[in-house]
Ligand code: C2O
C-alpha cells in the first residue's frame with residue numbers, strides 16, 4: 342500500500358542536539374583511548390546488562406545497555422576454522438524487551454544469525470549462538486565483523502543504547518604478509534550519540550521506540566527517521582588520544598553509527614593504505630587519501646607514522662560535496678595520535694595480499710532488489726521492491742550450493758547502505774562499470790547513491806533457512822526497509 346510520506350520527512354536531517362546545544366569545536370583529547378577487552382575462548386558468555394561507561398573524560402559516567410558492561414562490548418577474537426559459541430544472557434530491564442544478536446559479516450546458520458523476529462532472547466533468558474567460522478568445510482578468510490542487536494522495530498534504539506561490539510577472526514596464514522600485529526593492530530569503533538548536561542544519552546526514540554510501519558498501523562508520534570548524534574565517539578569515548586610509536590599501524594575501522602557516514606582523513610595529509618574490507622583482505626592494497634564508510638561498513642587500513650615522531654596527528658571526518666545522505670558531510674575531529682618513542686618493528690605494507698575465490702559470475706540476474714519508492718508508486722520511501730518488511734513473507738528463494746547474481750538498485754533520492762546477510766559477496770559491477778579497487782574483495786554492505794545499481798554474486802553454502810536483506814541506516818531498517826530470502830536445502834540425489 343502507499344504510505345503518503347511527504348518529502349520533508351526525508352529532506353530535513355537534524356543532528357540530535359546535546360541538551361546544552363553546544364558542539365565543542367576543538368576537542369580536548371584528554372582521555373587515553375580504551376581498547377575493548379578481548380575474549381578468546383571457544384565458549385564465552387556475554388551478559389547484556391546496564392553499565393556505566395566513561396564516555397566523557399570528566400563528569401558522570403553514561404548509563405547504557407551494554408554487552409558485558411562496556412561500550413563497545415568485548416571484542417571476540419578467534420582463529421578462523423575454530424567453532425565459537427557465544428552465550429548472551431538477558432539481564433536488562435524488562436522494558437528493553439526481547440533481544441536478538443546478529444554477527445554482521447559472519448556465515449552462520451539461520452538460527453544463529455540473530456533474526457529480527459525469531460529465536461529471540463527474553464528478559465532473564467539466554468541463547469547460545471554457534472559460529473563455525475568455516476565455509477563449505479574450509480576456514481573462512483580472516484575478517485573484521487560487528488555484532489549488534491537486530492530486534493525488529495527497535496534495532497536503532499537498541500544500538501543507540503549501546504548493544505554493539507567487534508568480532509575479529511584471525512588467520513595464522515596471514516603472518517607471512519608481515520602486517521602490523523599486537524599493539525600495532527588497533528580496532529576502532531566509531532559511532533555518534535547526543536548527551537544531556539549530566540552526560541546521559543538523549544532519547545531520540547519516542548516510546549516504545551517503534552518503527553515507521555508500526556506508527557502507520559496505529560500509534561501516535563512519528564518515529565525518528567534519521568538519528569544522528571552530536572558527538573562522534575571512538576571506542577565509546579569522546580575525543581580520546583592514543584600514544585603510538587613511529588611505526589606502521591593496522592587500524593580496523595568500523596562505522597557503527599545508526600545513520601551517519603564518515604569520510605575519514607588524517608590531518609598530516611598521509612593516506613590510508615587499505616588492505617581489507619570487513620570480510621577479508623583485498624587482492625591488492627589501495628592507497629586512499631580519504632575513506633568513506635557508511636553504517637556497518639568496515640575497512641582494514643595501514644597508517645604510516647614512521648616520519649611523524651614527536652608530532653600529533655588527528656583523525657577526522659571531512660565534508661564531502663557528493664554525499665547525498667546529508668550525514669557524511671560533517672567536519673569533525675575524532676581522535677589524536679601522539680607519535681612518541683621509537684620502535685624496531687619489522688612490519689611492511691605488501692602490494693599483493695590475497696587471492697579472491699575464483700567463482701564464475703552468472704550472466705543472468707536472479708534477483709533485483711529495488712530500494713525506495715517503486716516506479717509504480719507502491720510502498721513507502723523505506724520499502725524494497727515496493728514492500729515493507731513482513732517477517733511472514735519470503736521475498737526470494739535460492740537453492741543451496743547455487744551461485745546467484747543479484748542486482749541492487751536505488752530508485753530513491755537519498756543514499757542507502759545495503760546489507761546482505763550470510764554470504765561473502767563479490768562485487769561484479771557498479772553502474773555497469775568495474776567496481777573501484779576497494780570493492781574488489783569480499784563485501785557485505787554497499788553504498789548506493791540515488792540512481793545507482795550494483796551487481797553482486799555469491800555461492801549459497803552450508804545453511805538452509807531465512808536470511809535478511811536491508812538498509813543498514815537503522816532508522817530505515819526499523820521503518821521496514823528490510824526483506825528476507827530463503828535458502829532451500831539441496832535436492833537429494
Ligand atoms: Cu549489521 Cu542485518 O545487520
Ligand code: CU
Nearest residue numbers: 757812814817
Ligand atoms: Cu536507507
